[in-house]
Amino acid sequence: SDAPPPAREDGFISLGSVEELESSGLLKSQDAALASVLVVKANDQIQALDTTCTHQGCTAEWDSAEKVLACPCHGSKFNPDGTVANGPAEAPLKTFEVKTEDNLVLVKP
Ligand code: FES
Numbered sequence: 001s002d003a004p005p006p007a008r009e010d011g012f013i014s015l016g017s018v019e020e021l022e023s024s025g026l027l028k029s030q031d032a033a034l035a036s037v038l039v040v041k042a043n044d045q046i047q048a049l050d051t052t053c054t055h056q057g058c059t060a061e062w063d064s065a066e067k068v069l070a071c072p073c074h075g076s077k078f079n080p081d082g083t084v085a086n087g088p089a090e091a092p093l094k095t096f097e098v099k100t101e102d103n104l105v106l107v108k109p
Contacts, residue, residue, distance in 0.1 A: 008106070010108075011108055011109075012097075012099065012106035012107060012108050013029065013031050013033065013034055013106065013107055013108075013109060014104045014105065014106055015027040015028070015029045015031075015034070015037070015039050015048075015105050015106070015107055016104070016105055017103050017104060017105065018100055018103050018104070018105060019103070020105075021039060021041055021046070021105050022041070025040065025041055025062075025064050026038060026039060026040045026041075026062050026064075027039040027105055029107070031109075033109040034096075034107060034109050036050050036051050036052050036059065037049065037050055037051070037096060037107060037109075038051050038062060038069075039098060039105055039107060040062055040069075040080055042067045042080035043067075043080065045080065045081075046098050046100065046105065047080045047081055047082070047095065047098065048095060048096040048097070048098035048107045049069065049078070049080075049082050049093045049094070049095050049096070050093055050094035050095070050096070051069060051093070052093070052094070053071040053073065053076055053089060053093075054076075054084075054089045054090070054091040054092065054093060054094075055071065055073070055074055055076050055087075055088050055089040055090075056073060056074070058071050058072060058073035058074075059071075059072075060072075060076070060078060060093070063077075067079075067080060068080075068085050068086075069093065071089070074088050075088070076088055076089035078092065078093045081095065082094070082095045096108055096109065
């Protein structure tokens with residue numbers, strides 16, 4: 001039941017369908033290689049981010065109202081492109097290449 005999706009030659013992994021992303025505003029991966037990756041759609045842009053906070057490593061969560069990734073530990077906030085909106089974090093979140101193809105949202109680990 002948890003069979004991994006077939007590997008793609010281009011190295012991208014599917015996180016779900018474009019409809020899923022459109023309806024929920026975010027996608028999370030079931031794939032171990034992308035365990036901390038979140039895909040969000042904000043300002044008509046699809047972004048794939050590593051939610052591991054660059055301050056001390058807590059997991060940032062998507063705030064769909066504010067359109068930021070907010071870290072529950074010390075209040076850092078990150079813009080959808082990963083850049084810091086609010087400290088104490090100083091470095092941006094890691095981002096990943098993302099694209100859509102055949103109605104799939106694909107991320108390169
Ligand atoms: Fe995220 Fe400190 S670990 S703000």
